[in-house]
Amino acid sequence: MSVTTLPKLSKAQFDSLGRELDELRQRVIDDLGEADRKYIYDVIKVQRTLEVMGRGLLFAGFFPPAWVLGVTALSVSKILDNMEIGHNVMHGQYDWMRDPALNSKMFDWDTVAPAENWKHSHNYIHHTYTNILGKDRDIGYGVLRMDEGQKWNPYYLGNPVYACLLMVLFEWGVMLHDMETEKLLSGEKKWSETKGVRQRIWQKGLKQTLKDYVLFPALTGPMFLTTLAGNATANLVRNVWAFSIIFCGHFPSGVQTFTEAETENESRGQWYYRQMLGSANISGGPLFHLMSGNLSHQIEHHLFPDIPARRYPQIAPEVRAICEKYGLPYNTGGFSRQLTSVFTKIVRLALPDSLWGSPSGPPAGTVGSGRAVRAA
Amino acid sequence: MLTTGLRFLEALATPHGVDRYLELIHPMLTIRELRGEVTSVHRTTRDTVTLTIRPTRRWRGFTAGQYVRLSVDIDGVRRARCYSPATSQHRDGHFELTVKAHESGLVSRWLHANARPGLILGLSQAEGEFTLPAERPDKILLISGGSGITPVLSMLRTLSDEDYQGTVTFLHYAYTEADVPCLEQLRDLAADKLVLAYTDAAGGDLEGFFDETHLRKVAPWFAEAQTYLCGPPGLMKGVRDVFADLGVSDRLHTEDFAPAPITVDAADATGDVTFARSHRTAPNSGATLLEQAEAAGLKPEHGCRMGICFSCTRVKTEGCVRDVRNGALSTDPDEEIQLCVSVPVGDVAIDL
Numbered sequence: 271m272s273v274t275t276l277p278k279l280s281k282a283q284f285d286s287l288g289r290e291l292d293e294l295r296q297r298v299i300d301d302l303g304e305a306d307r308k309y310i311y312d313v314i315k316v317q318r319t320l321e322v323m324g325r326g327l328l329f330a331g332f333f334p335p336a337w338v339l340g341v342t343a344l345s346v347s348k349i350l351d352n353m354e355i356g357h358n359v360m361h362g363q364y365d366w367m368r369d370p371a372l373n374s375k376m377f378d379w380d381t382v383a384p385a386e387n388w389k390h391s392h393n394y395i396h397h398t399y400t401n402i403l404g405k406d407r408d409i410g411y412g413v414l415r416m417d418e419g420q421k422w423n424p425y426y427l428g429n430p431v432y433a434c435l436l437m438v439l440f441e442w443g444v445m446l447h448d449m450e451t452e453k454l455l456s457g458e459k460k461w462s463e464t465k466g467v468r469q470r471i472w473q474k475g476l477k478q479t480l481k482d483y484v485l486f487p488a489l490t491g492p493m494f495l496t497t498l499a500g501n502a503t504a505n506l507v508r509n510v511w512a513f514s515i516i517f518c519g520h521f522p523s524g525v526q527t528f529t530e531a532e533t534e535n536e537s538r539g540q541w542y543y544r545q546m547l548g549s550a551n552i553s554g555g556p557l558f559h560l561m562s563g564n565l566s567h568q569i570e571h572h573l574f575p576d577i578p579a580r581r582y583p584q585i586a587p588e589v590r591a592i593c594e595k596y597g598l599p600y601n602t603g604g605f606s607r608q609l610t611s612v613f614t615k616i617v618r619l620a621l622p623d624s625l626w627g628s629p630s631g632p633p634a635g636t637v638g639s640g641r642a643v644r645a646a
Numbered sequence: 647m648l649t650t651g652l653r654f655l656e657a658l659a660t661p662h663g664v665d666r667y668l669e670l671i672h673p674m675l676t677i678r679e680l681r682g683e684v685t686s687v688h689r690t691t692r693d694t695v696t697l698t699i700r701p702t703r704r705w706r707g708f709t710a711g712q713y714v715r716l717s718v719d720i721d722g723v724r725r726a727r728c729y730s731p732a733t734s735q736h737r738d739g740h741f742e743l744t745v746k747a748h749e750s751g752l753v754s755r756w757l758h759a760n761a762r763p764g765l766i767l768g769l770s771q772a773e774g775e776f777t778l779p780a781e782r783p784d785k786i787l788l789i790s791g792g793s794g795i796t797p798v799l800s801m802l803r804t805l806s807d808e809d810y811q812g813t814v815t816f817l818h819y820a821y822t823e824a825d826v827p828c829l830e831q832l833r834d835l836a837a838d839k840l841v842l843a844y845t846d847a848a849g850g851d852l853e854g855f856f857d858e859t860h861l862r863k864v865a866p867w868f869a870e871a872q873t874y875l876c877g878p879p880g881l882m883k884g885v886r887d888v889f890a891d892l893g894v895s896d897r898l899h900t901e902d903f904a905p906a907p908i909t910v911d912a913a914d915a916t917g918d919v920t921f922a923r924s925h926r927t928a929p930n931s932g933a934t935l936l937e938q939a940e941a942a943g944l945k946p947e948h949g950c951r952m953g954i955c956f957s958c959t960r961v962k963t964e965g966c967v968r969d970v971r972n973g974a975l976s977t978d979p980d981e982e983i984q985l986c987v988s989v990p991v992g993d994v995a996i997d998l
Contacts, residue, residue: 296972307722318662318670362956365982368724371666373982374956378661385661394949394957477660485658541952575954 276526277597279543288539290592291573294585298577299366306578307367313354313560321347324504325486331496344504346561349511351380353563358579360385361393365576381441381508382478384470387448397575401520401527401548408520409527411436411443412452415619416520417527422622429620433613440509445471511561514609515552519568522550522611524601545572546593551586551602558605559583569600652677673766680704682716684765685740694793694827695758696732696744701769708772710735710804711797711874711901716743717768720756724768726980727753728903730796730876731772732828734803744827746793776876776901778804783872784812787865789856789885791819791877795827797901798874806835815865816840819856819881822847856884858892869894876901910992912968912975917992922963924998934970935960936985939998946985946998953987960985965994 279287320343327340356379358364364372371377378385391407399405403419410416414433415426436443448467453459482501487494526547533544552558552566559566559582567582570589574581593600603611618626655664668675674683682699689695708714708731717726731741747758778786778801786805788798795818802816816839820826823844832840841864844850852860861868875885875898882900889898910916915932921944928942936958939946949957953971959982966977967988975991976983985996 303722393955398950
């Protein structure tokens with residue numbers, strides 16, 4: 271891992287960075303209107319239509335092309351539901367519409383992870399404490415070693431295996447994330463504290479399982495197993511896709527992590543700085559952005575998690591120009607490049623750092639005075 | 647049987663619900679959500695529009711004097727307002743709303759300009775306590791002003807449908823004759839009971855604003871009657887004062903429909919903050935609502951404290967708040983706000 275020294279920004283520069291990004295946000299907010307409403311309703315229409323088509327085609331699942339088409343439609347439906355619709359609606363991106371069907375408090379998505387739990391661990395914890403070691407539980411999700419700052423131990427030899435399991439079972443992993451299992455094991459948290467989280471997991475998990483693995487298969491009668499396999503495949507496709515997009519958002523090489531000490535008393539500009547340096551984009555075309563829920567614009571998403579995702583591609587050039595102006599990196603690359611970078615990191619971090627020579631970077635400075643890629 | 651079927655369908659449609667699929671076929675196909683289709687539109691005065699609305703099957707009807715919450719999407723934002731049906735409660739399957747386009751009325755102006763047959767609206771079930779008693783009084787005085795005519799007109803039409811044999815007088819205030827909605831129909835319905843008062847023109851049965859002489863002239867029997875009143879704040883105050891002076895306030899039933907305008911300076915920390923659910927009120931300290939709630943000893947759910955995570959979103963039931971990030975004001979009642987980035991402007995009530 272190469273050591274890149276990041277530019278030092280003065281207090282005045284941080285302040286003007288914060289101001290520029292606040293102004294950009296305000297311009298988008300002032301421009302929100304009917305086009306944004308129409309967009310999300312169009313996406314929903316496509317998603318629900320694909321879902322109905324997919325479920326319908328599986329009634330003819332004895333005919334292999336129908337099964338393949340059905341599973342494809344259902345997979346795409348679940349991906350759209352989870353990413354461009356669910357993730358974004360539950361971020362409050364469409365709360366300004368005051369439409370109960372698209373309200374962050376009311377919406378739930380087509381996965382076993384209950385909306386309420388996810389909003390806590392994702393919208394609050396992850397988006398507030400992005401990439402702060404020890405605070406952002408999305409660094410490794412309590413399972414993986416994704417940063418040199420996580421001290422190596424032999425458990426991490428299984429890093430690639432855990433990552434593959436998490437990829438295949440992603441929705442179940444997200445479901446269990448808010449249980450904070452590692453804190454239960456370490457005794458930091460009591461079992462009784464997880465009561466609400468457990469109840470929601472049970473209720474949501476049961477409904478989702480019943481729908482995909484009992485009711486719809488049963489409706490197709492003698493095709494029970496074929497339909498069950500179809501639904502399981504669609505869930506698997508969505509899991510692998512969601513995992514891949516999400517891991518490309520924060521774990522490719524070049525993405526920075528921060529310490530709690532560094533990020534104390536952050537200014538608005540410093541907060542933006544951490545969001546930009548802690549995220550990575552994936553380049554691609556409009557269809558790719560749609561299918562990734564525009565999380566291919568992870569940098570824009572982390573700067574402005576509450577503005578409608580369709581706006582991210584529009585503002586990306588401006589965000590990039592701001593980065594260039596302040597000499598800050600704008601981490602982006604093609605899907606295969608970012609994904610390769612992520613898997614390389616997963617494998618490399620499975621082994622002790624000493625194996626790769628000296629620890630990866632100089633000691634961390636503070637955000638306020640400019641910093642270097644952090645060391646173990 | 648029906649509910650078992652519905653529950654099965656909902657299990658299949660989880661987590662989105664059946665309506666989210668049915669509405670893709672047709673917006674009026676919803677099972678749980680209440681909607682209405684505009685079936686006819688009449689513009690009876692220069693600034694009012696009368697809509698006939700056919701609600702979806704779950705509509706439970708209304709009692710004369712009640713209101714419904716109607717919502718439309720304007721520039722991407724769902725805007726809800728309360729309107730009283732003006733029709734008799736005994737007409738099944740549809741009702742009428744007469745909407746006056748106020749100068750600053752976003753929804754009323756939009757409806758006046760855009761309502762057409764086929765328009766689908768969001769609806770609530772009818773609500774409100776401003777209704778006639780089930781056992782009709784012998785003498786009834788109905789007083790309205792401007793667009794406050796709708797709930798009392800509904801009462802009059804309901805009584806007419808019931809072939810009411812008691813004494814009823816309907817006193818309505820308008821600027822001029824041209825401002826009285828559905829005038830022809832009104833005359834057909836209740837010519838002998840109708841008293842029109844014009845505040846800005848001659849030619850009515852009465853002239854000028856409400857006072858005791860108006861009351862004595864149109865309903866000398868007011869002390870034995872039940873009076874139902876709905877109109878603009880000036881008229882409401884005038885009638886309330888006269889009834890209080892005469893010691894018959896207990897016979898006056900009122901419905902306010904225009905919230906008092908907000909005239910407080912957005913930068914001043916004035917007024918009181920009311921946390922309605924926990925029955926606490928404290929003077930506005932100028933801090934964010936999250937901080938003020940915590941200072942009042944409450945522990946509202948919250949997260950980032952910077953407006954990004956939406957954990958602290960709550961419904962502001964009354965008043966105006968300012969977003970500390972950009973100064974944007976939220977003035978509508980029943981609007982969702984984020985406590986951590988909202989500062990009260992004047993009196994504010996939060997559902998917390």
